[in-house]
Amino acid sequence: MKKLLAGAALALMAAAGMAHADGHESYPDRPIMMMVSYGAGGATDFQARIVTMTAGNEDALGMPVAILNKPGAGGRVGWNWLATQAEADGYTLGAYNVPHFIAQSIKGGVSYDIDSFEPIANWGADPAVLVVGADSEFNSLQDVVDFAKANPGKLTTSGAGLFVGHHIAALQMEKAGDMKLAYIPTKGGGAAAMKAVIAGDVMAGINNLSDAFRAREAGNVKILAVADLERNEFLPDVPTMMEGGLDVDNASVNFRGVMVPKGTPQAVIDKLAQTVPTMFENGRVQGKMKAGGSPMNIMTREEVQAMWLKRQETLTELLAGL
């Protein structure tokens, strides 16, 4: 038995040695893991599973991608793990949520910032939208702004927590409209924030476009404005905040994509940066994402790098006063 074990160990070592010797040409030669810093069933997890489902195809990575959930503390637990403990060998990827992780790194208390990770590609962009209950007296962004200006700090507005896209959008609205909202962060993510709006616990809410779209289909909410640069294909009838007279850009859009920890070999990064965007473009992936009401926005590594830097700048300025 001992001999057998020793033999197996030797064989393993030899195999490992060989893999090492021929460099990264054969990458990937075993399944890849992708860390998602939110729980199973959440929007990020759900989308991560869809966009990686064709990874095993020959024209993609040729190896399947398994999702590993490390939820906790609004994503901090997972990203801390990726920055400090994950092996930078190309077999551990991570899903990012911008602006969440950038805003958290600016506020401190975490062991990562944008320099801890290397972006690979972006798959989705879920803008924040302003929602009110279906029977609310507010019918336009202007109604909400008028109320907030007349009653400073009285407009209760729910969102999924602090330093997430929803919070950023609320801060931008306050700044742009020179008004004061009562931002109510909920525990339990966007679903809890949406429930507060539908049940009338709060007067308005900021939520994900994809969730708000579904809630509107069900007849529960009115969507008054989108915090993005352009109208969204899912909601062509809903104006942007800028059209409504509030100077709010796309800093709060929840970008989701793939990254690797710093220190991953350049050859691996290049290979991933080249393959992953085409994987997102796969027709089956696109179909499933559209069916689920999840807006896609495929960006290459260079585009994501630029986007991260821009967010870092905007958010530092926006959060400076808090």
Added chain:
Amino acid sequence: MEFLLYFGDVFTPVNFALLLVGTIGGLILGATPGLSPTMAVALLIPFTFQLEPTQGLILLGAAYTSTVAGGAVSAILLKIPGAPANIATTLDGHTMAQNGQGTRALQLSFLSSAVGGIFGVMLLIFLTPVLAKWALAFGPSHLFWLAILGVTVIGTLDSKSVVKGLLSGCIGLWLATIGFDDIMGAQRFIFHDALGGGINIIAALIGLFAIPQVISMFAKGRQGDDAEVLQVQKHSVFAAIRELLRFPRAMGIGMTTGSIIGLIPGVGGQIAGLVAYDQTKKFSPEREEFGKGHPEGVIAAEAANNAMVGPSLVPLLTLSIPGSPTAAVLLGGLLIHGIFPGSDLFDNHPDVAWTFINSMLIGQVLMCLFGLYVAGLAARVAQVPQSLMAAIVLGLAVFGSYSVQSSMGDVYVMAALGIMMYFLERFGFSAAPLVLGLILGPIAEANFIQGSMIANATDGMVPYFLTGTLNLFLIAVVLASVAYSVWMEVRNRRYVSKEEIMV
């Protein structure tokens, strides 16, 4: 009655095969420590990519119902609650198993699960529109009072003394504050990376319930192995059914509490079992026997946690709001096929909606049949020699707590809490109130803070928290519960002192 039209769809060969796979697989996954219903359903989602929407949902629905019931197996036999829903089952169920009545406990638990589960699904079928309004009626202030109601239960739950019960509840409440606070963004008591996300409830459950038992088993050493081997009593299914009929009160309280609590988004099934257990104990003439292996304890807990399954889906299916983590996972399973829960589901895809609901109904029956079949075999676990058993439970505990979020940190938390609990138990504290504190703490806190933020922006704290019919009703129930505990404590003391005088 629309649901009857779609009953046939459940029995097509492929659908029924999936139902069987989901049920049996769910039982096994549920019985595995650390695999909560949420995780089990999430694990199955990728398999539904290739299936038709109806088929995928049949698989998920069957797995959901049977994992909740399957959690009772490890709770009864190993004293590891598979999920918060099964905590109350360990209290009497495991004691029964230790007395050689494992078969009886398992049979009762599967039977009451099935009855409770069918009741819950029936509510989902017939009362969905009414229930949806109910689910929305609970705002932050009401959820706060509900959590406080839970706290009043802490003192009387599974403890010899109210003071010790309250003390361990407080430890639980303190443990619940650890981690990043999502609402205020503060960091509290994070002395180690493993605590950043707070204490994971599943890891805590495994540690608090299983580890003290493992340590006591090891402490006994190897001697006396033969003497300890239990005779596992045979118990016929019919006897179990008769027994179930003998305790309609436990069954009724379990079903009602489970359905009501399951309905409320955010509270979910975590506390359904414990609240039902406590209520049944208070109403039972044999309340002294609870915790010593009383069948009513198992019946109430299991009826409650399966009755919650149906109503917990009401907010998801009607309002498209997932009311529990498991419902959130099911939402993913629906979205992947382009089906939006809400009016769209019932108007445009009635075949999917009703076949899904029907499959949960049939799934309950199948789950019960399989459960009863394995009950006799599974109960033999109690015959495994203690030293071996301790090693197996320890292995499962480590596996279970690691698998929740693939994190060694959770294993450390599990071990640390387990060792702490071993010493606490020696001083007469018990794990159930501690866990209840751990579960209720965040609910009470988050809703209080949210409520006060809303209150400060609107009418002020007093009107927000203390007026309104639902608030007043809940406050009245809280006061009644406190008064009852005080009265019981005083009465017991009087008895004790009288007896002491007599002696």
